[in-house]
Amino acid sequence: MKKYRDILIFIFLSFLMSCNNTSNKKVASEYILWINDTANNYRKRKDQKNIFFETTYRPLPYIIANEFRSDHIDDSLYQVRKLELEGMHYFSMRIQAKNGGDILMQNTESKQEYFKRVNHYSYDFQKNITLIENQDTINCKLFNFIRTHGIAPYVDFVFAFPSKDKQVQTDLKLIVEDEVFGVGKMNFLFKKERLNNLPKLITQ
Amino acid sequence: MLKQKGIYISLFIIVIVIQLFQYFKGNEQIVFIDNQKIFNEFKMAKELNAKLEVYNLKYKSVIDSLDIELTKRGSKLDVDDTLEVKKYLRFKEYCTKEAESFYTKANELNTDYNTQIINQMNSYIEELGKENHYQIILGANGQGGLLYANKGIDITDIALIYVNNKYEGN
Structure with a gap:
């Protein structure tokens, strides 16, 4: 009987340790992989017929880890960069064709439509992206459309919204209005508990 | 001790049987959804219908005002005054174009x-x-596409919760 009890305690403790995984410290490469894993809920995906929309919440350590591209990040450099980036919520978004073709030529053959889409994503799309935090609707302040010129089957965007608090007070709801592929309004919900429970980036 | 072992084994077998039952049940199930209900109660549909309603109300009032103005001008119109008639016809054309647009x-x-x-x-x-x-999800639209289905395979409510959750970004 005592043997069974010990096994149960061992299983319970292992379970607790695995649950507490988010408070772990991670080196840059692990950190990037961890955020990119959809199971951890910092990356959300909406599958549509021929395309998918994928958004990623980009915490500061994730951005810095991506910039340094090394597992050995100097702590003072990290702190300086963190100070520069603070005060915003950063996101990225990818729109990708499932069949692998040029996303901007999806469901169209017309070059005119292609250029219309390029124009839309370059100049108008920013207005279609908002963030709801604490019942406030925040407009997108930083926006960059990363074109791949048909080489990759996707287009990427990075954007950011101003934030008042260091700690996230409520869930963040990212709203993206698609006008190109007939999808319309899309909501991406990022839970407060996840955003305030990020792993630490190991610096030296 | 032997009795306890027996209980553990029985529990284990029950769990396995339930899992197997759910696995095969899930794999073979044909279910249906009430199209009308899910369409009407889908949050996105509600939001967009409300948006459309606002648009309709806004422009309907503009069209109604133009209509009233047209009737007023028509009742006061002096048919012998060609300049006035021309003005009236131009206004009428404008009203028609506005309504059409x-x-x-x-x-x-x-x-x-x-x-x-x-x-x-x-x-x-x-x-x-x-x-x-699910093997097949049928859509019942009340127009004879699905003549009969047991209520037990109606997943409309489950589907409604699911689609609304997904729409909300969960």
């Missing part, structure tokens, strides 16, 4: 919104089907 735009919006709703709902229903290993 309003109805065209309202129809376009309606079509766009319906396409968006159907696109998103279909993708969520597809996800629901894949997640639950």
Whole structure:
């Protein structure tokens, strides 16, 4: 009987340790992989017929880890960069064709439509992206459309919204209005508990 | 001690049987959804219908005001005054064009919104089907497409919760 009890305690403790995984410290490469894993809920995906929309919440350590591209990040450099980036919520978004073709030529053959889409994503799309935090609707302040010129089957965007608090007070709801592929309004919900429970980036 | 062992083994067998039952049940199930209900109660549809309603109300009042003005001018019109008649006809043409453009735009919006709703709902229903290993999800629209189905395989409420959750970004 005592043997069974010990096994149960061992299983319970292992379970607790695995649950507490988010408070772990991670080196840059692990950190990037961890955020990119959809199971951890910092990356959300909406599958549509021929395309998918994928958004990623980009915490500061994730951005810095991506910039340094090394597992050995100097702590003072990290702190300086963190100070520069603070005060915003950063996101990225990818729109990708499932069949692998040029996303901007999806469901169209017309070059005119292609250029219309390029124009839309370059100049108008920013207005279609908002963030709801604490019942406030925040407009997108930083926006960059990363074109791949048909080489990759996707287009990427990075954007950011101003934030008042260091700690996230409520869930963040990212709203993206698609006008190109007939999808319309899309909501991406990022839970407060996840955003305030990020792993630490190991610096030296 | 032997009795306890027996209980553990029985519990283990029961759990396995339940799991197997659910696995095979999930794999073979044919279910149906009430199309009308899910379409009407889908949050996105509600939001877009409200948006369309606001647009319609806004422009309907403009068209109504123009209509009243046209009737007023018509009742005061001196048919012998050609300049006045010309003015009136120009105004009438303007009113007709405005009304036409309003109805065209309202129809376009309606079509766009319906396409968006159907696109998103279909993708969520597809996800629901894949997640639950449904073999077929039928759509009952009350027009004879589905003549009879046991209530036990009606997943409308489950699907409604699922699509609304997905739409909300969960």
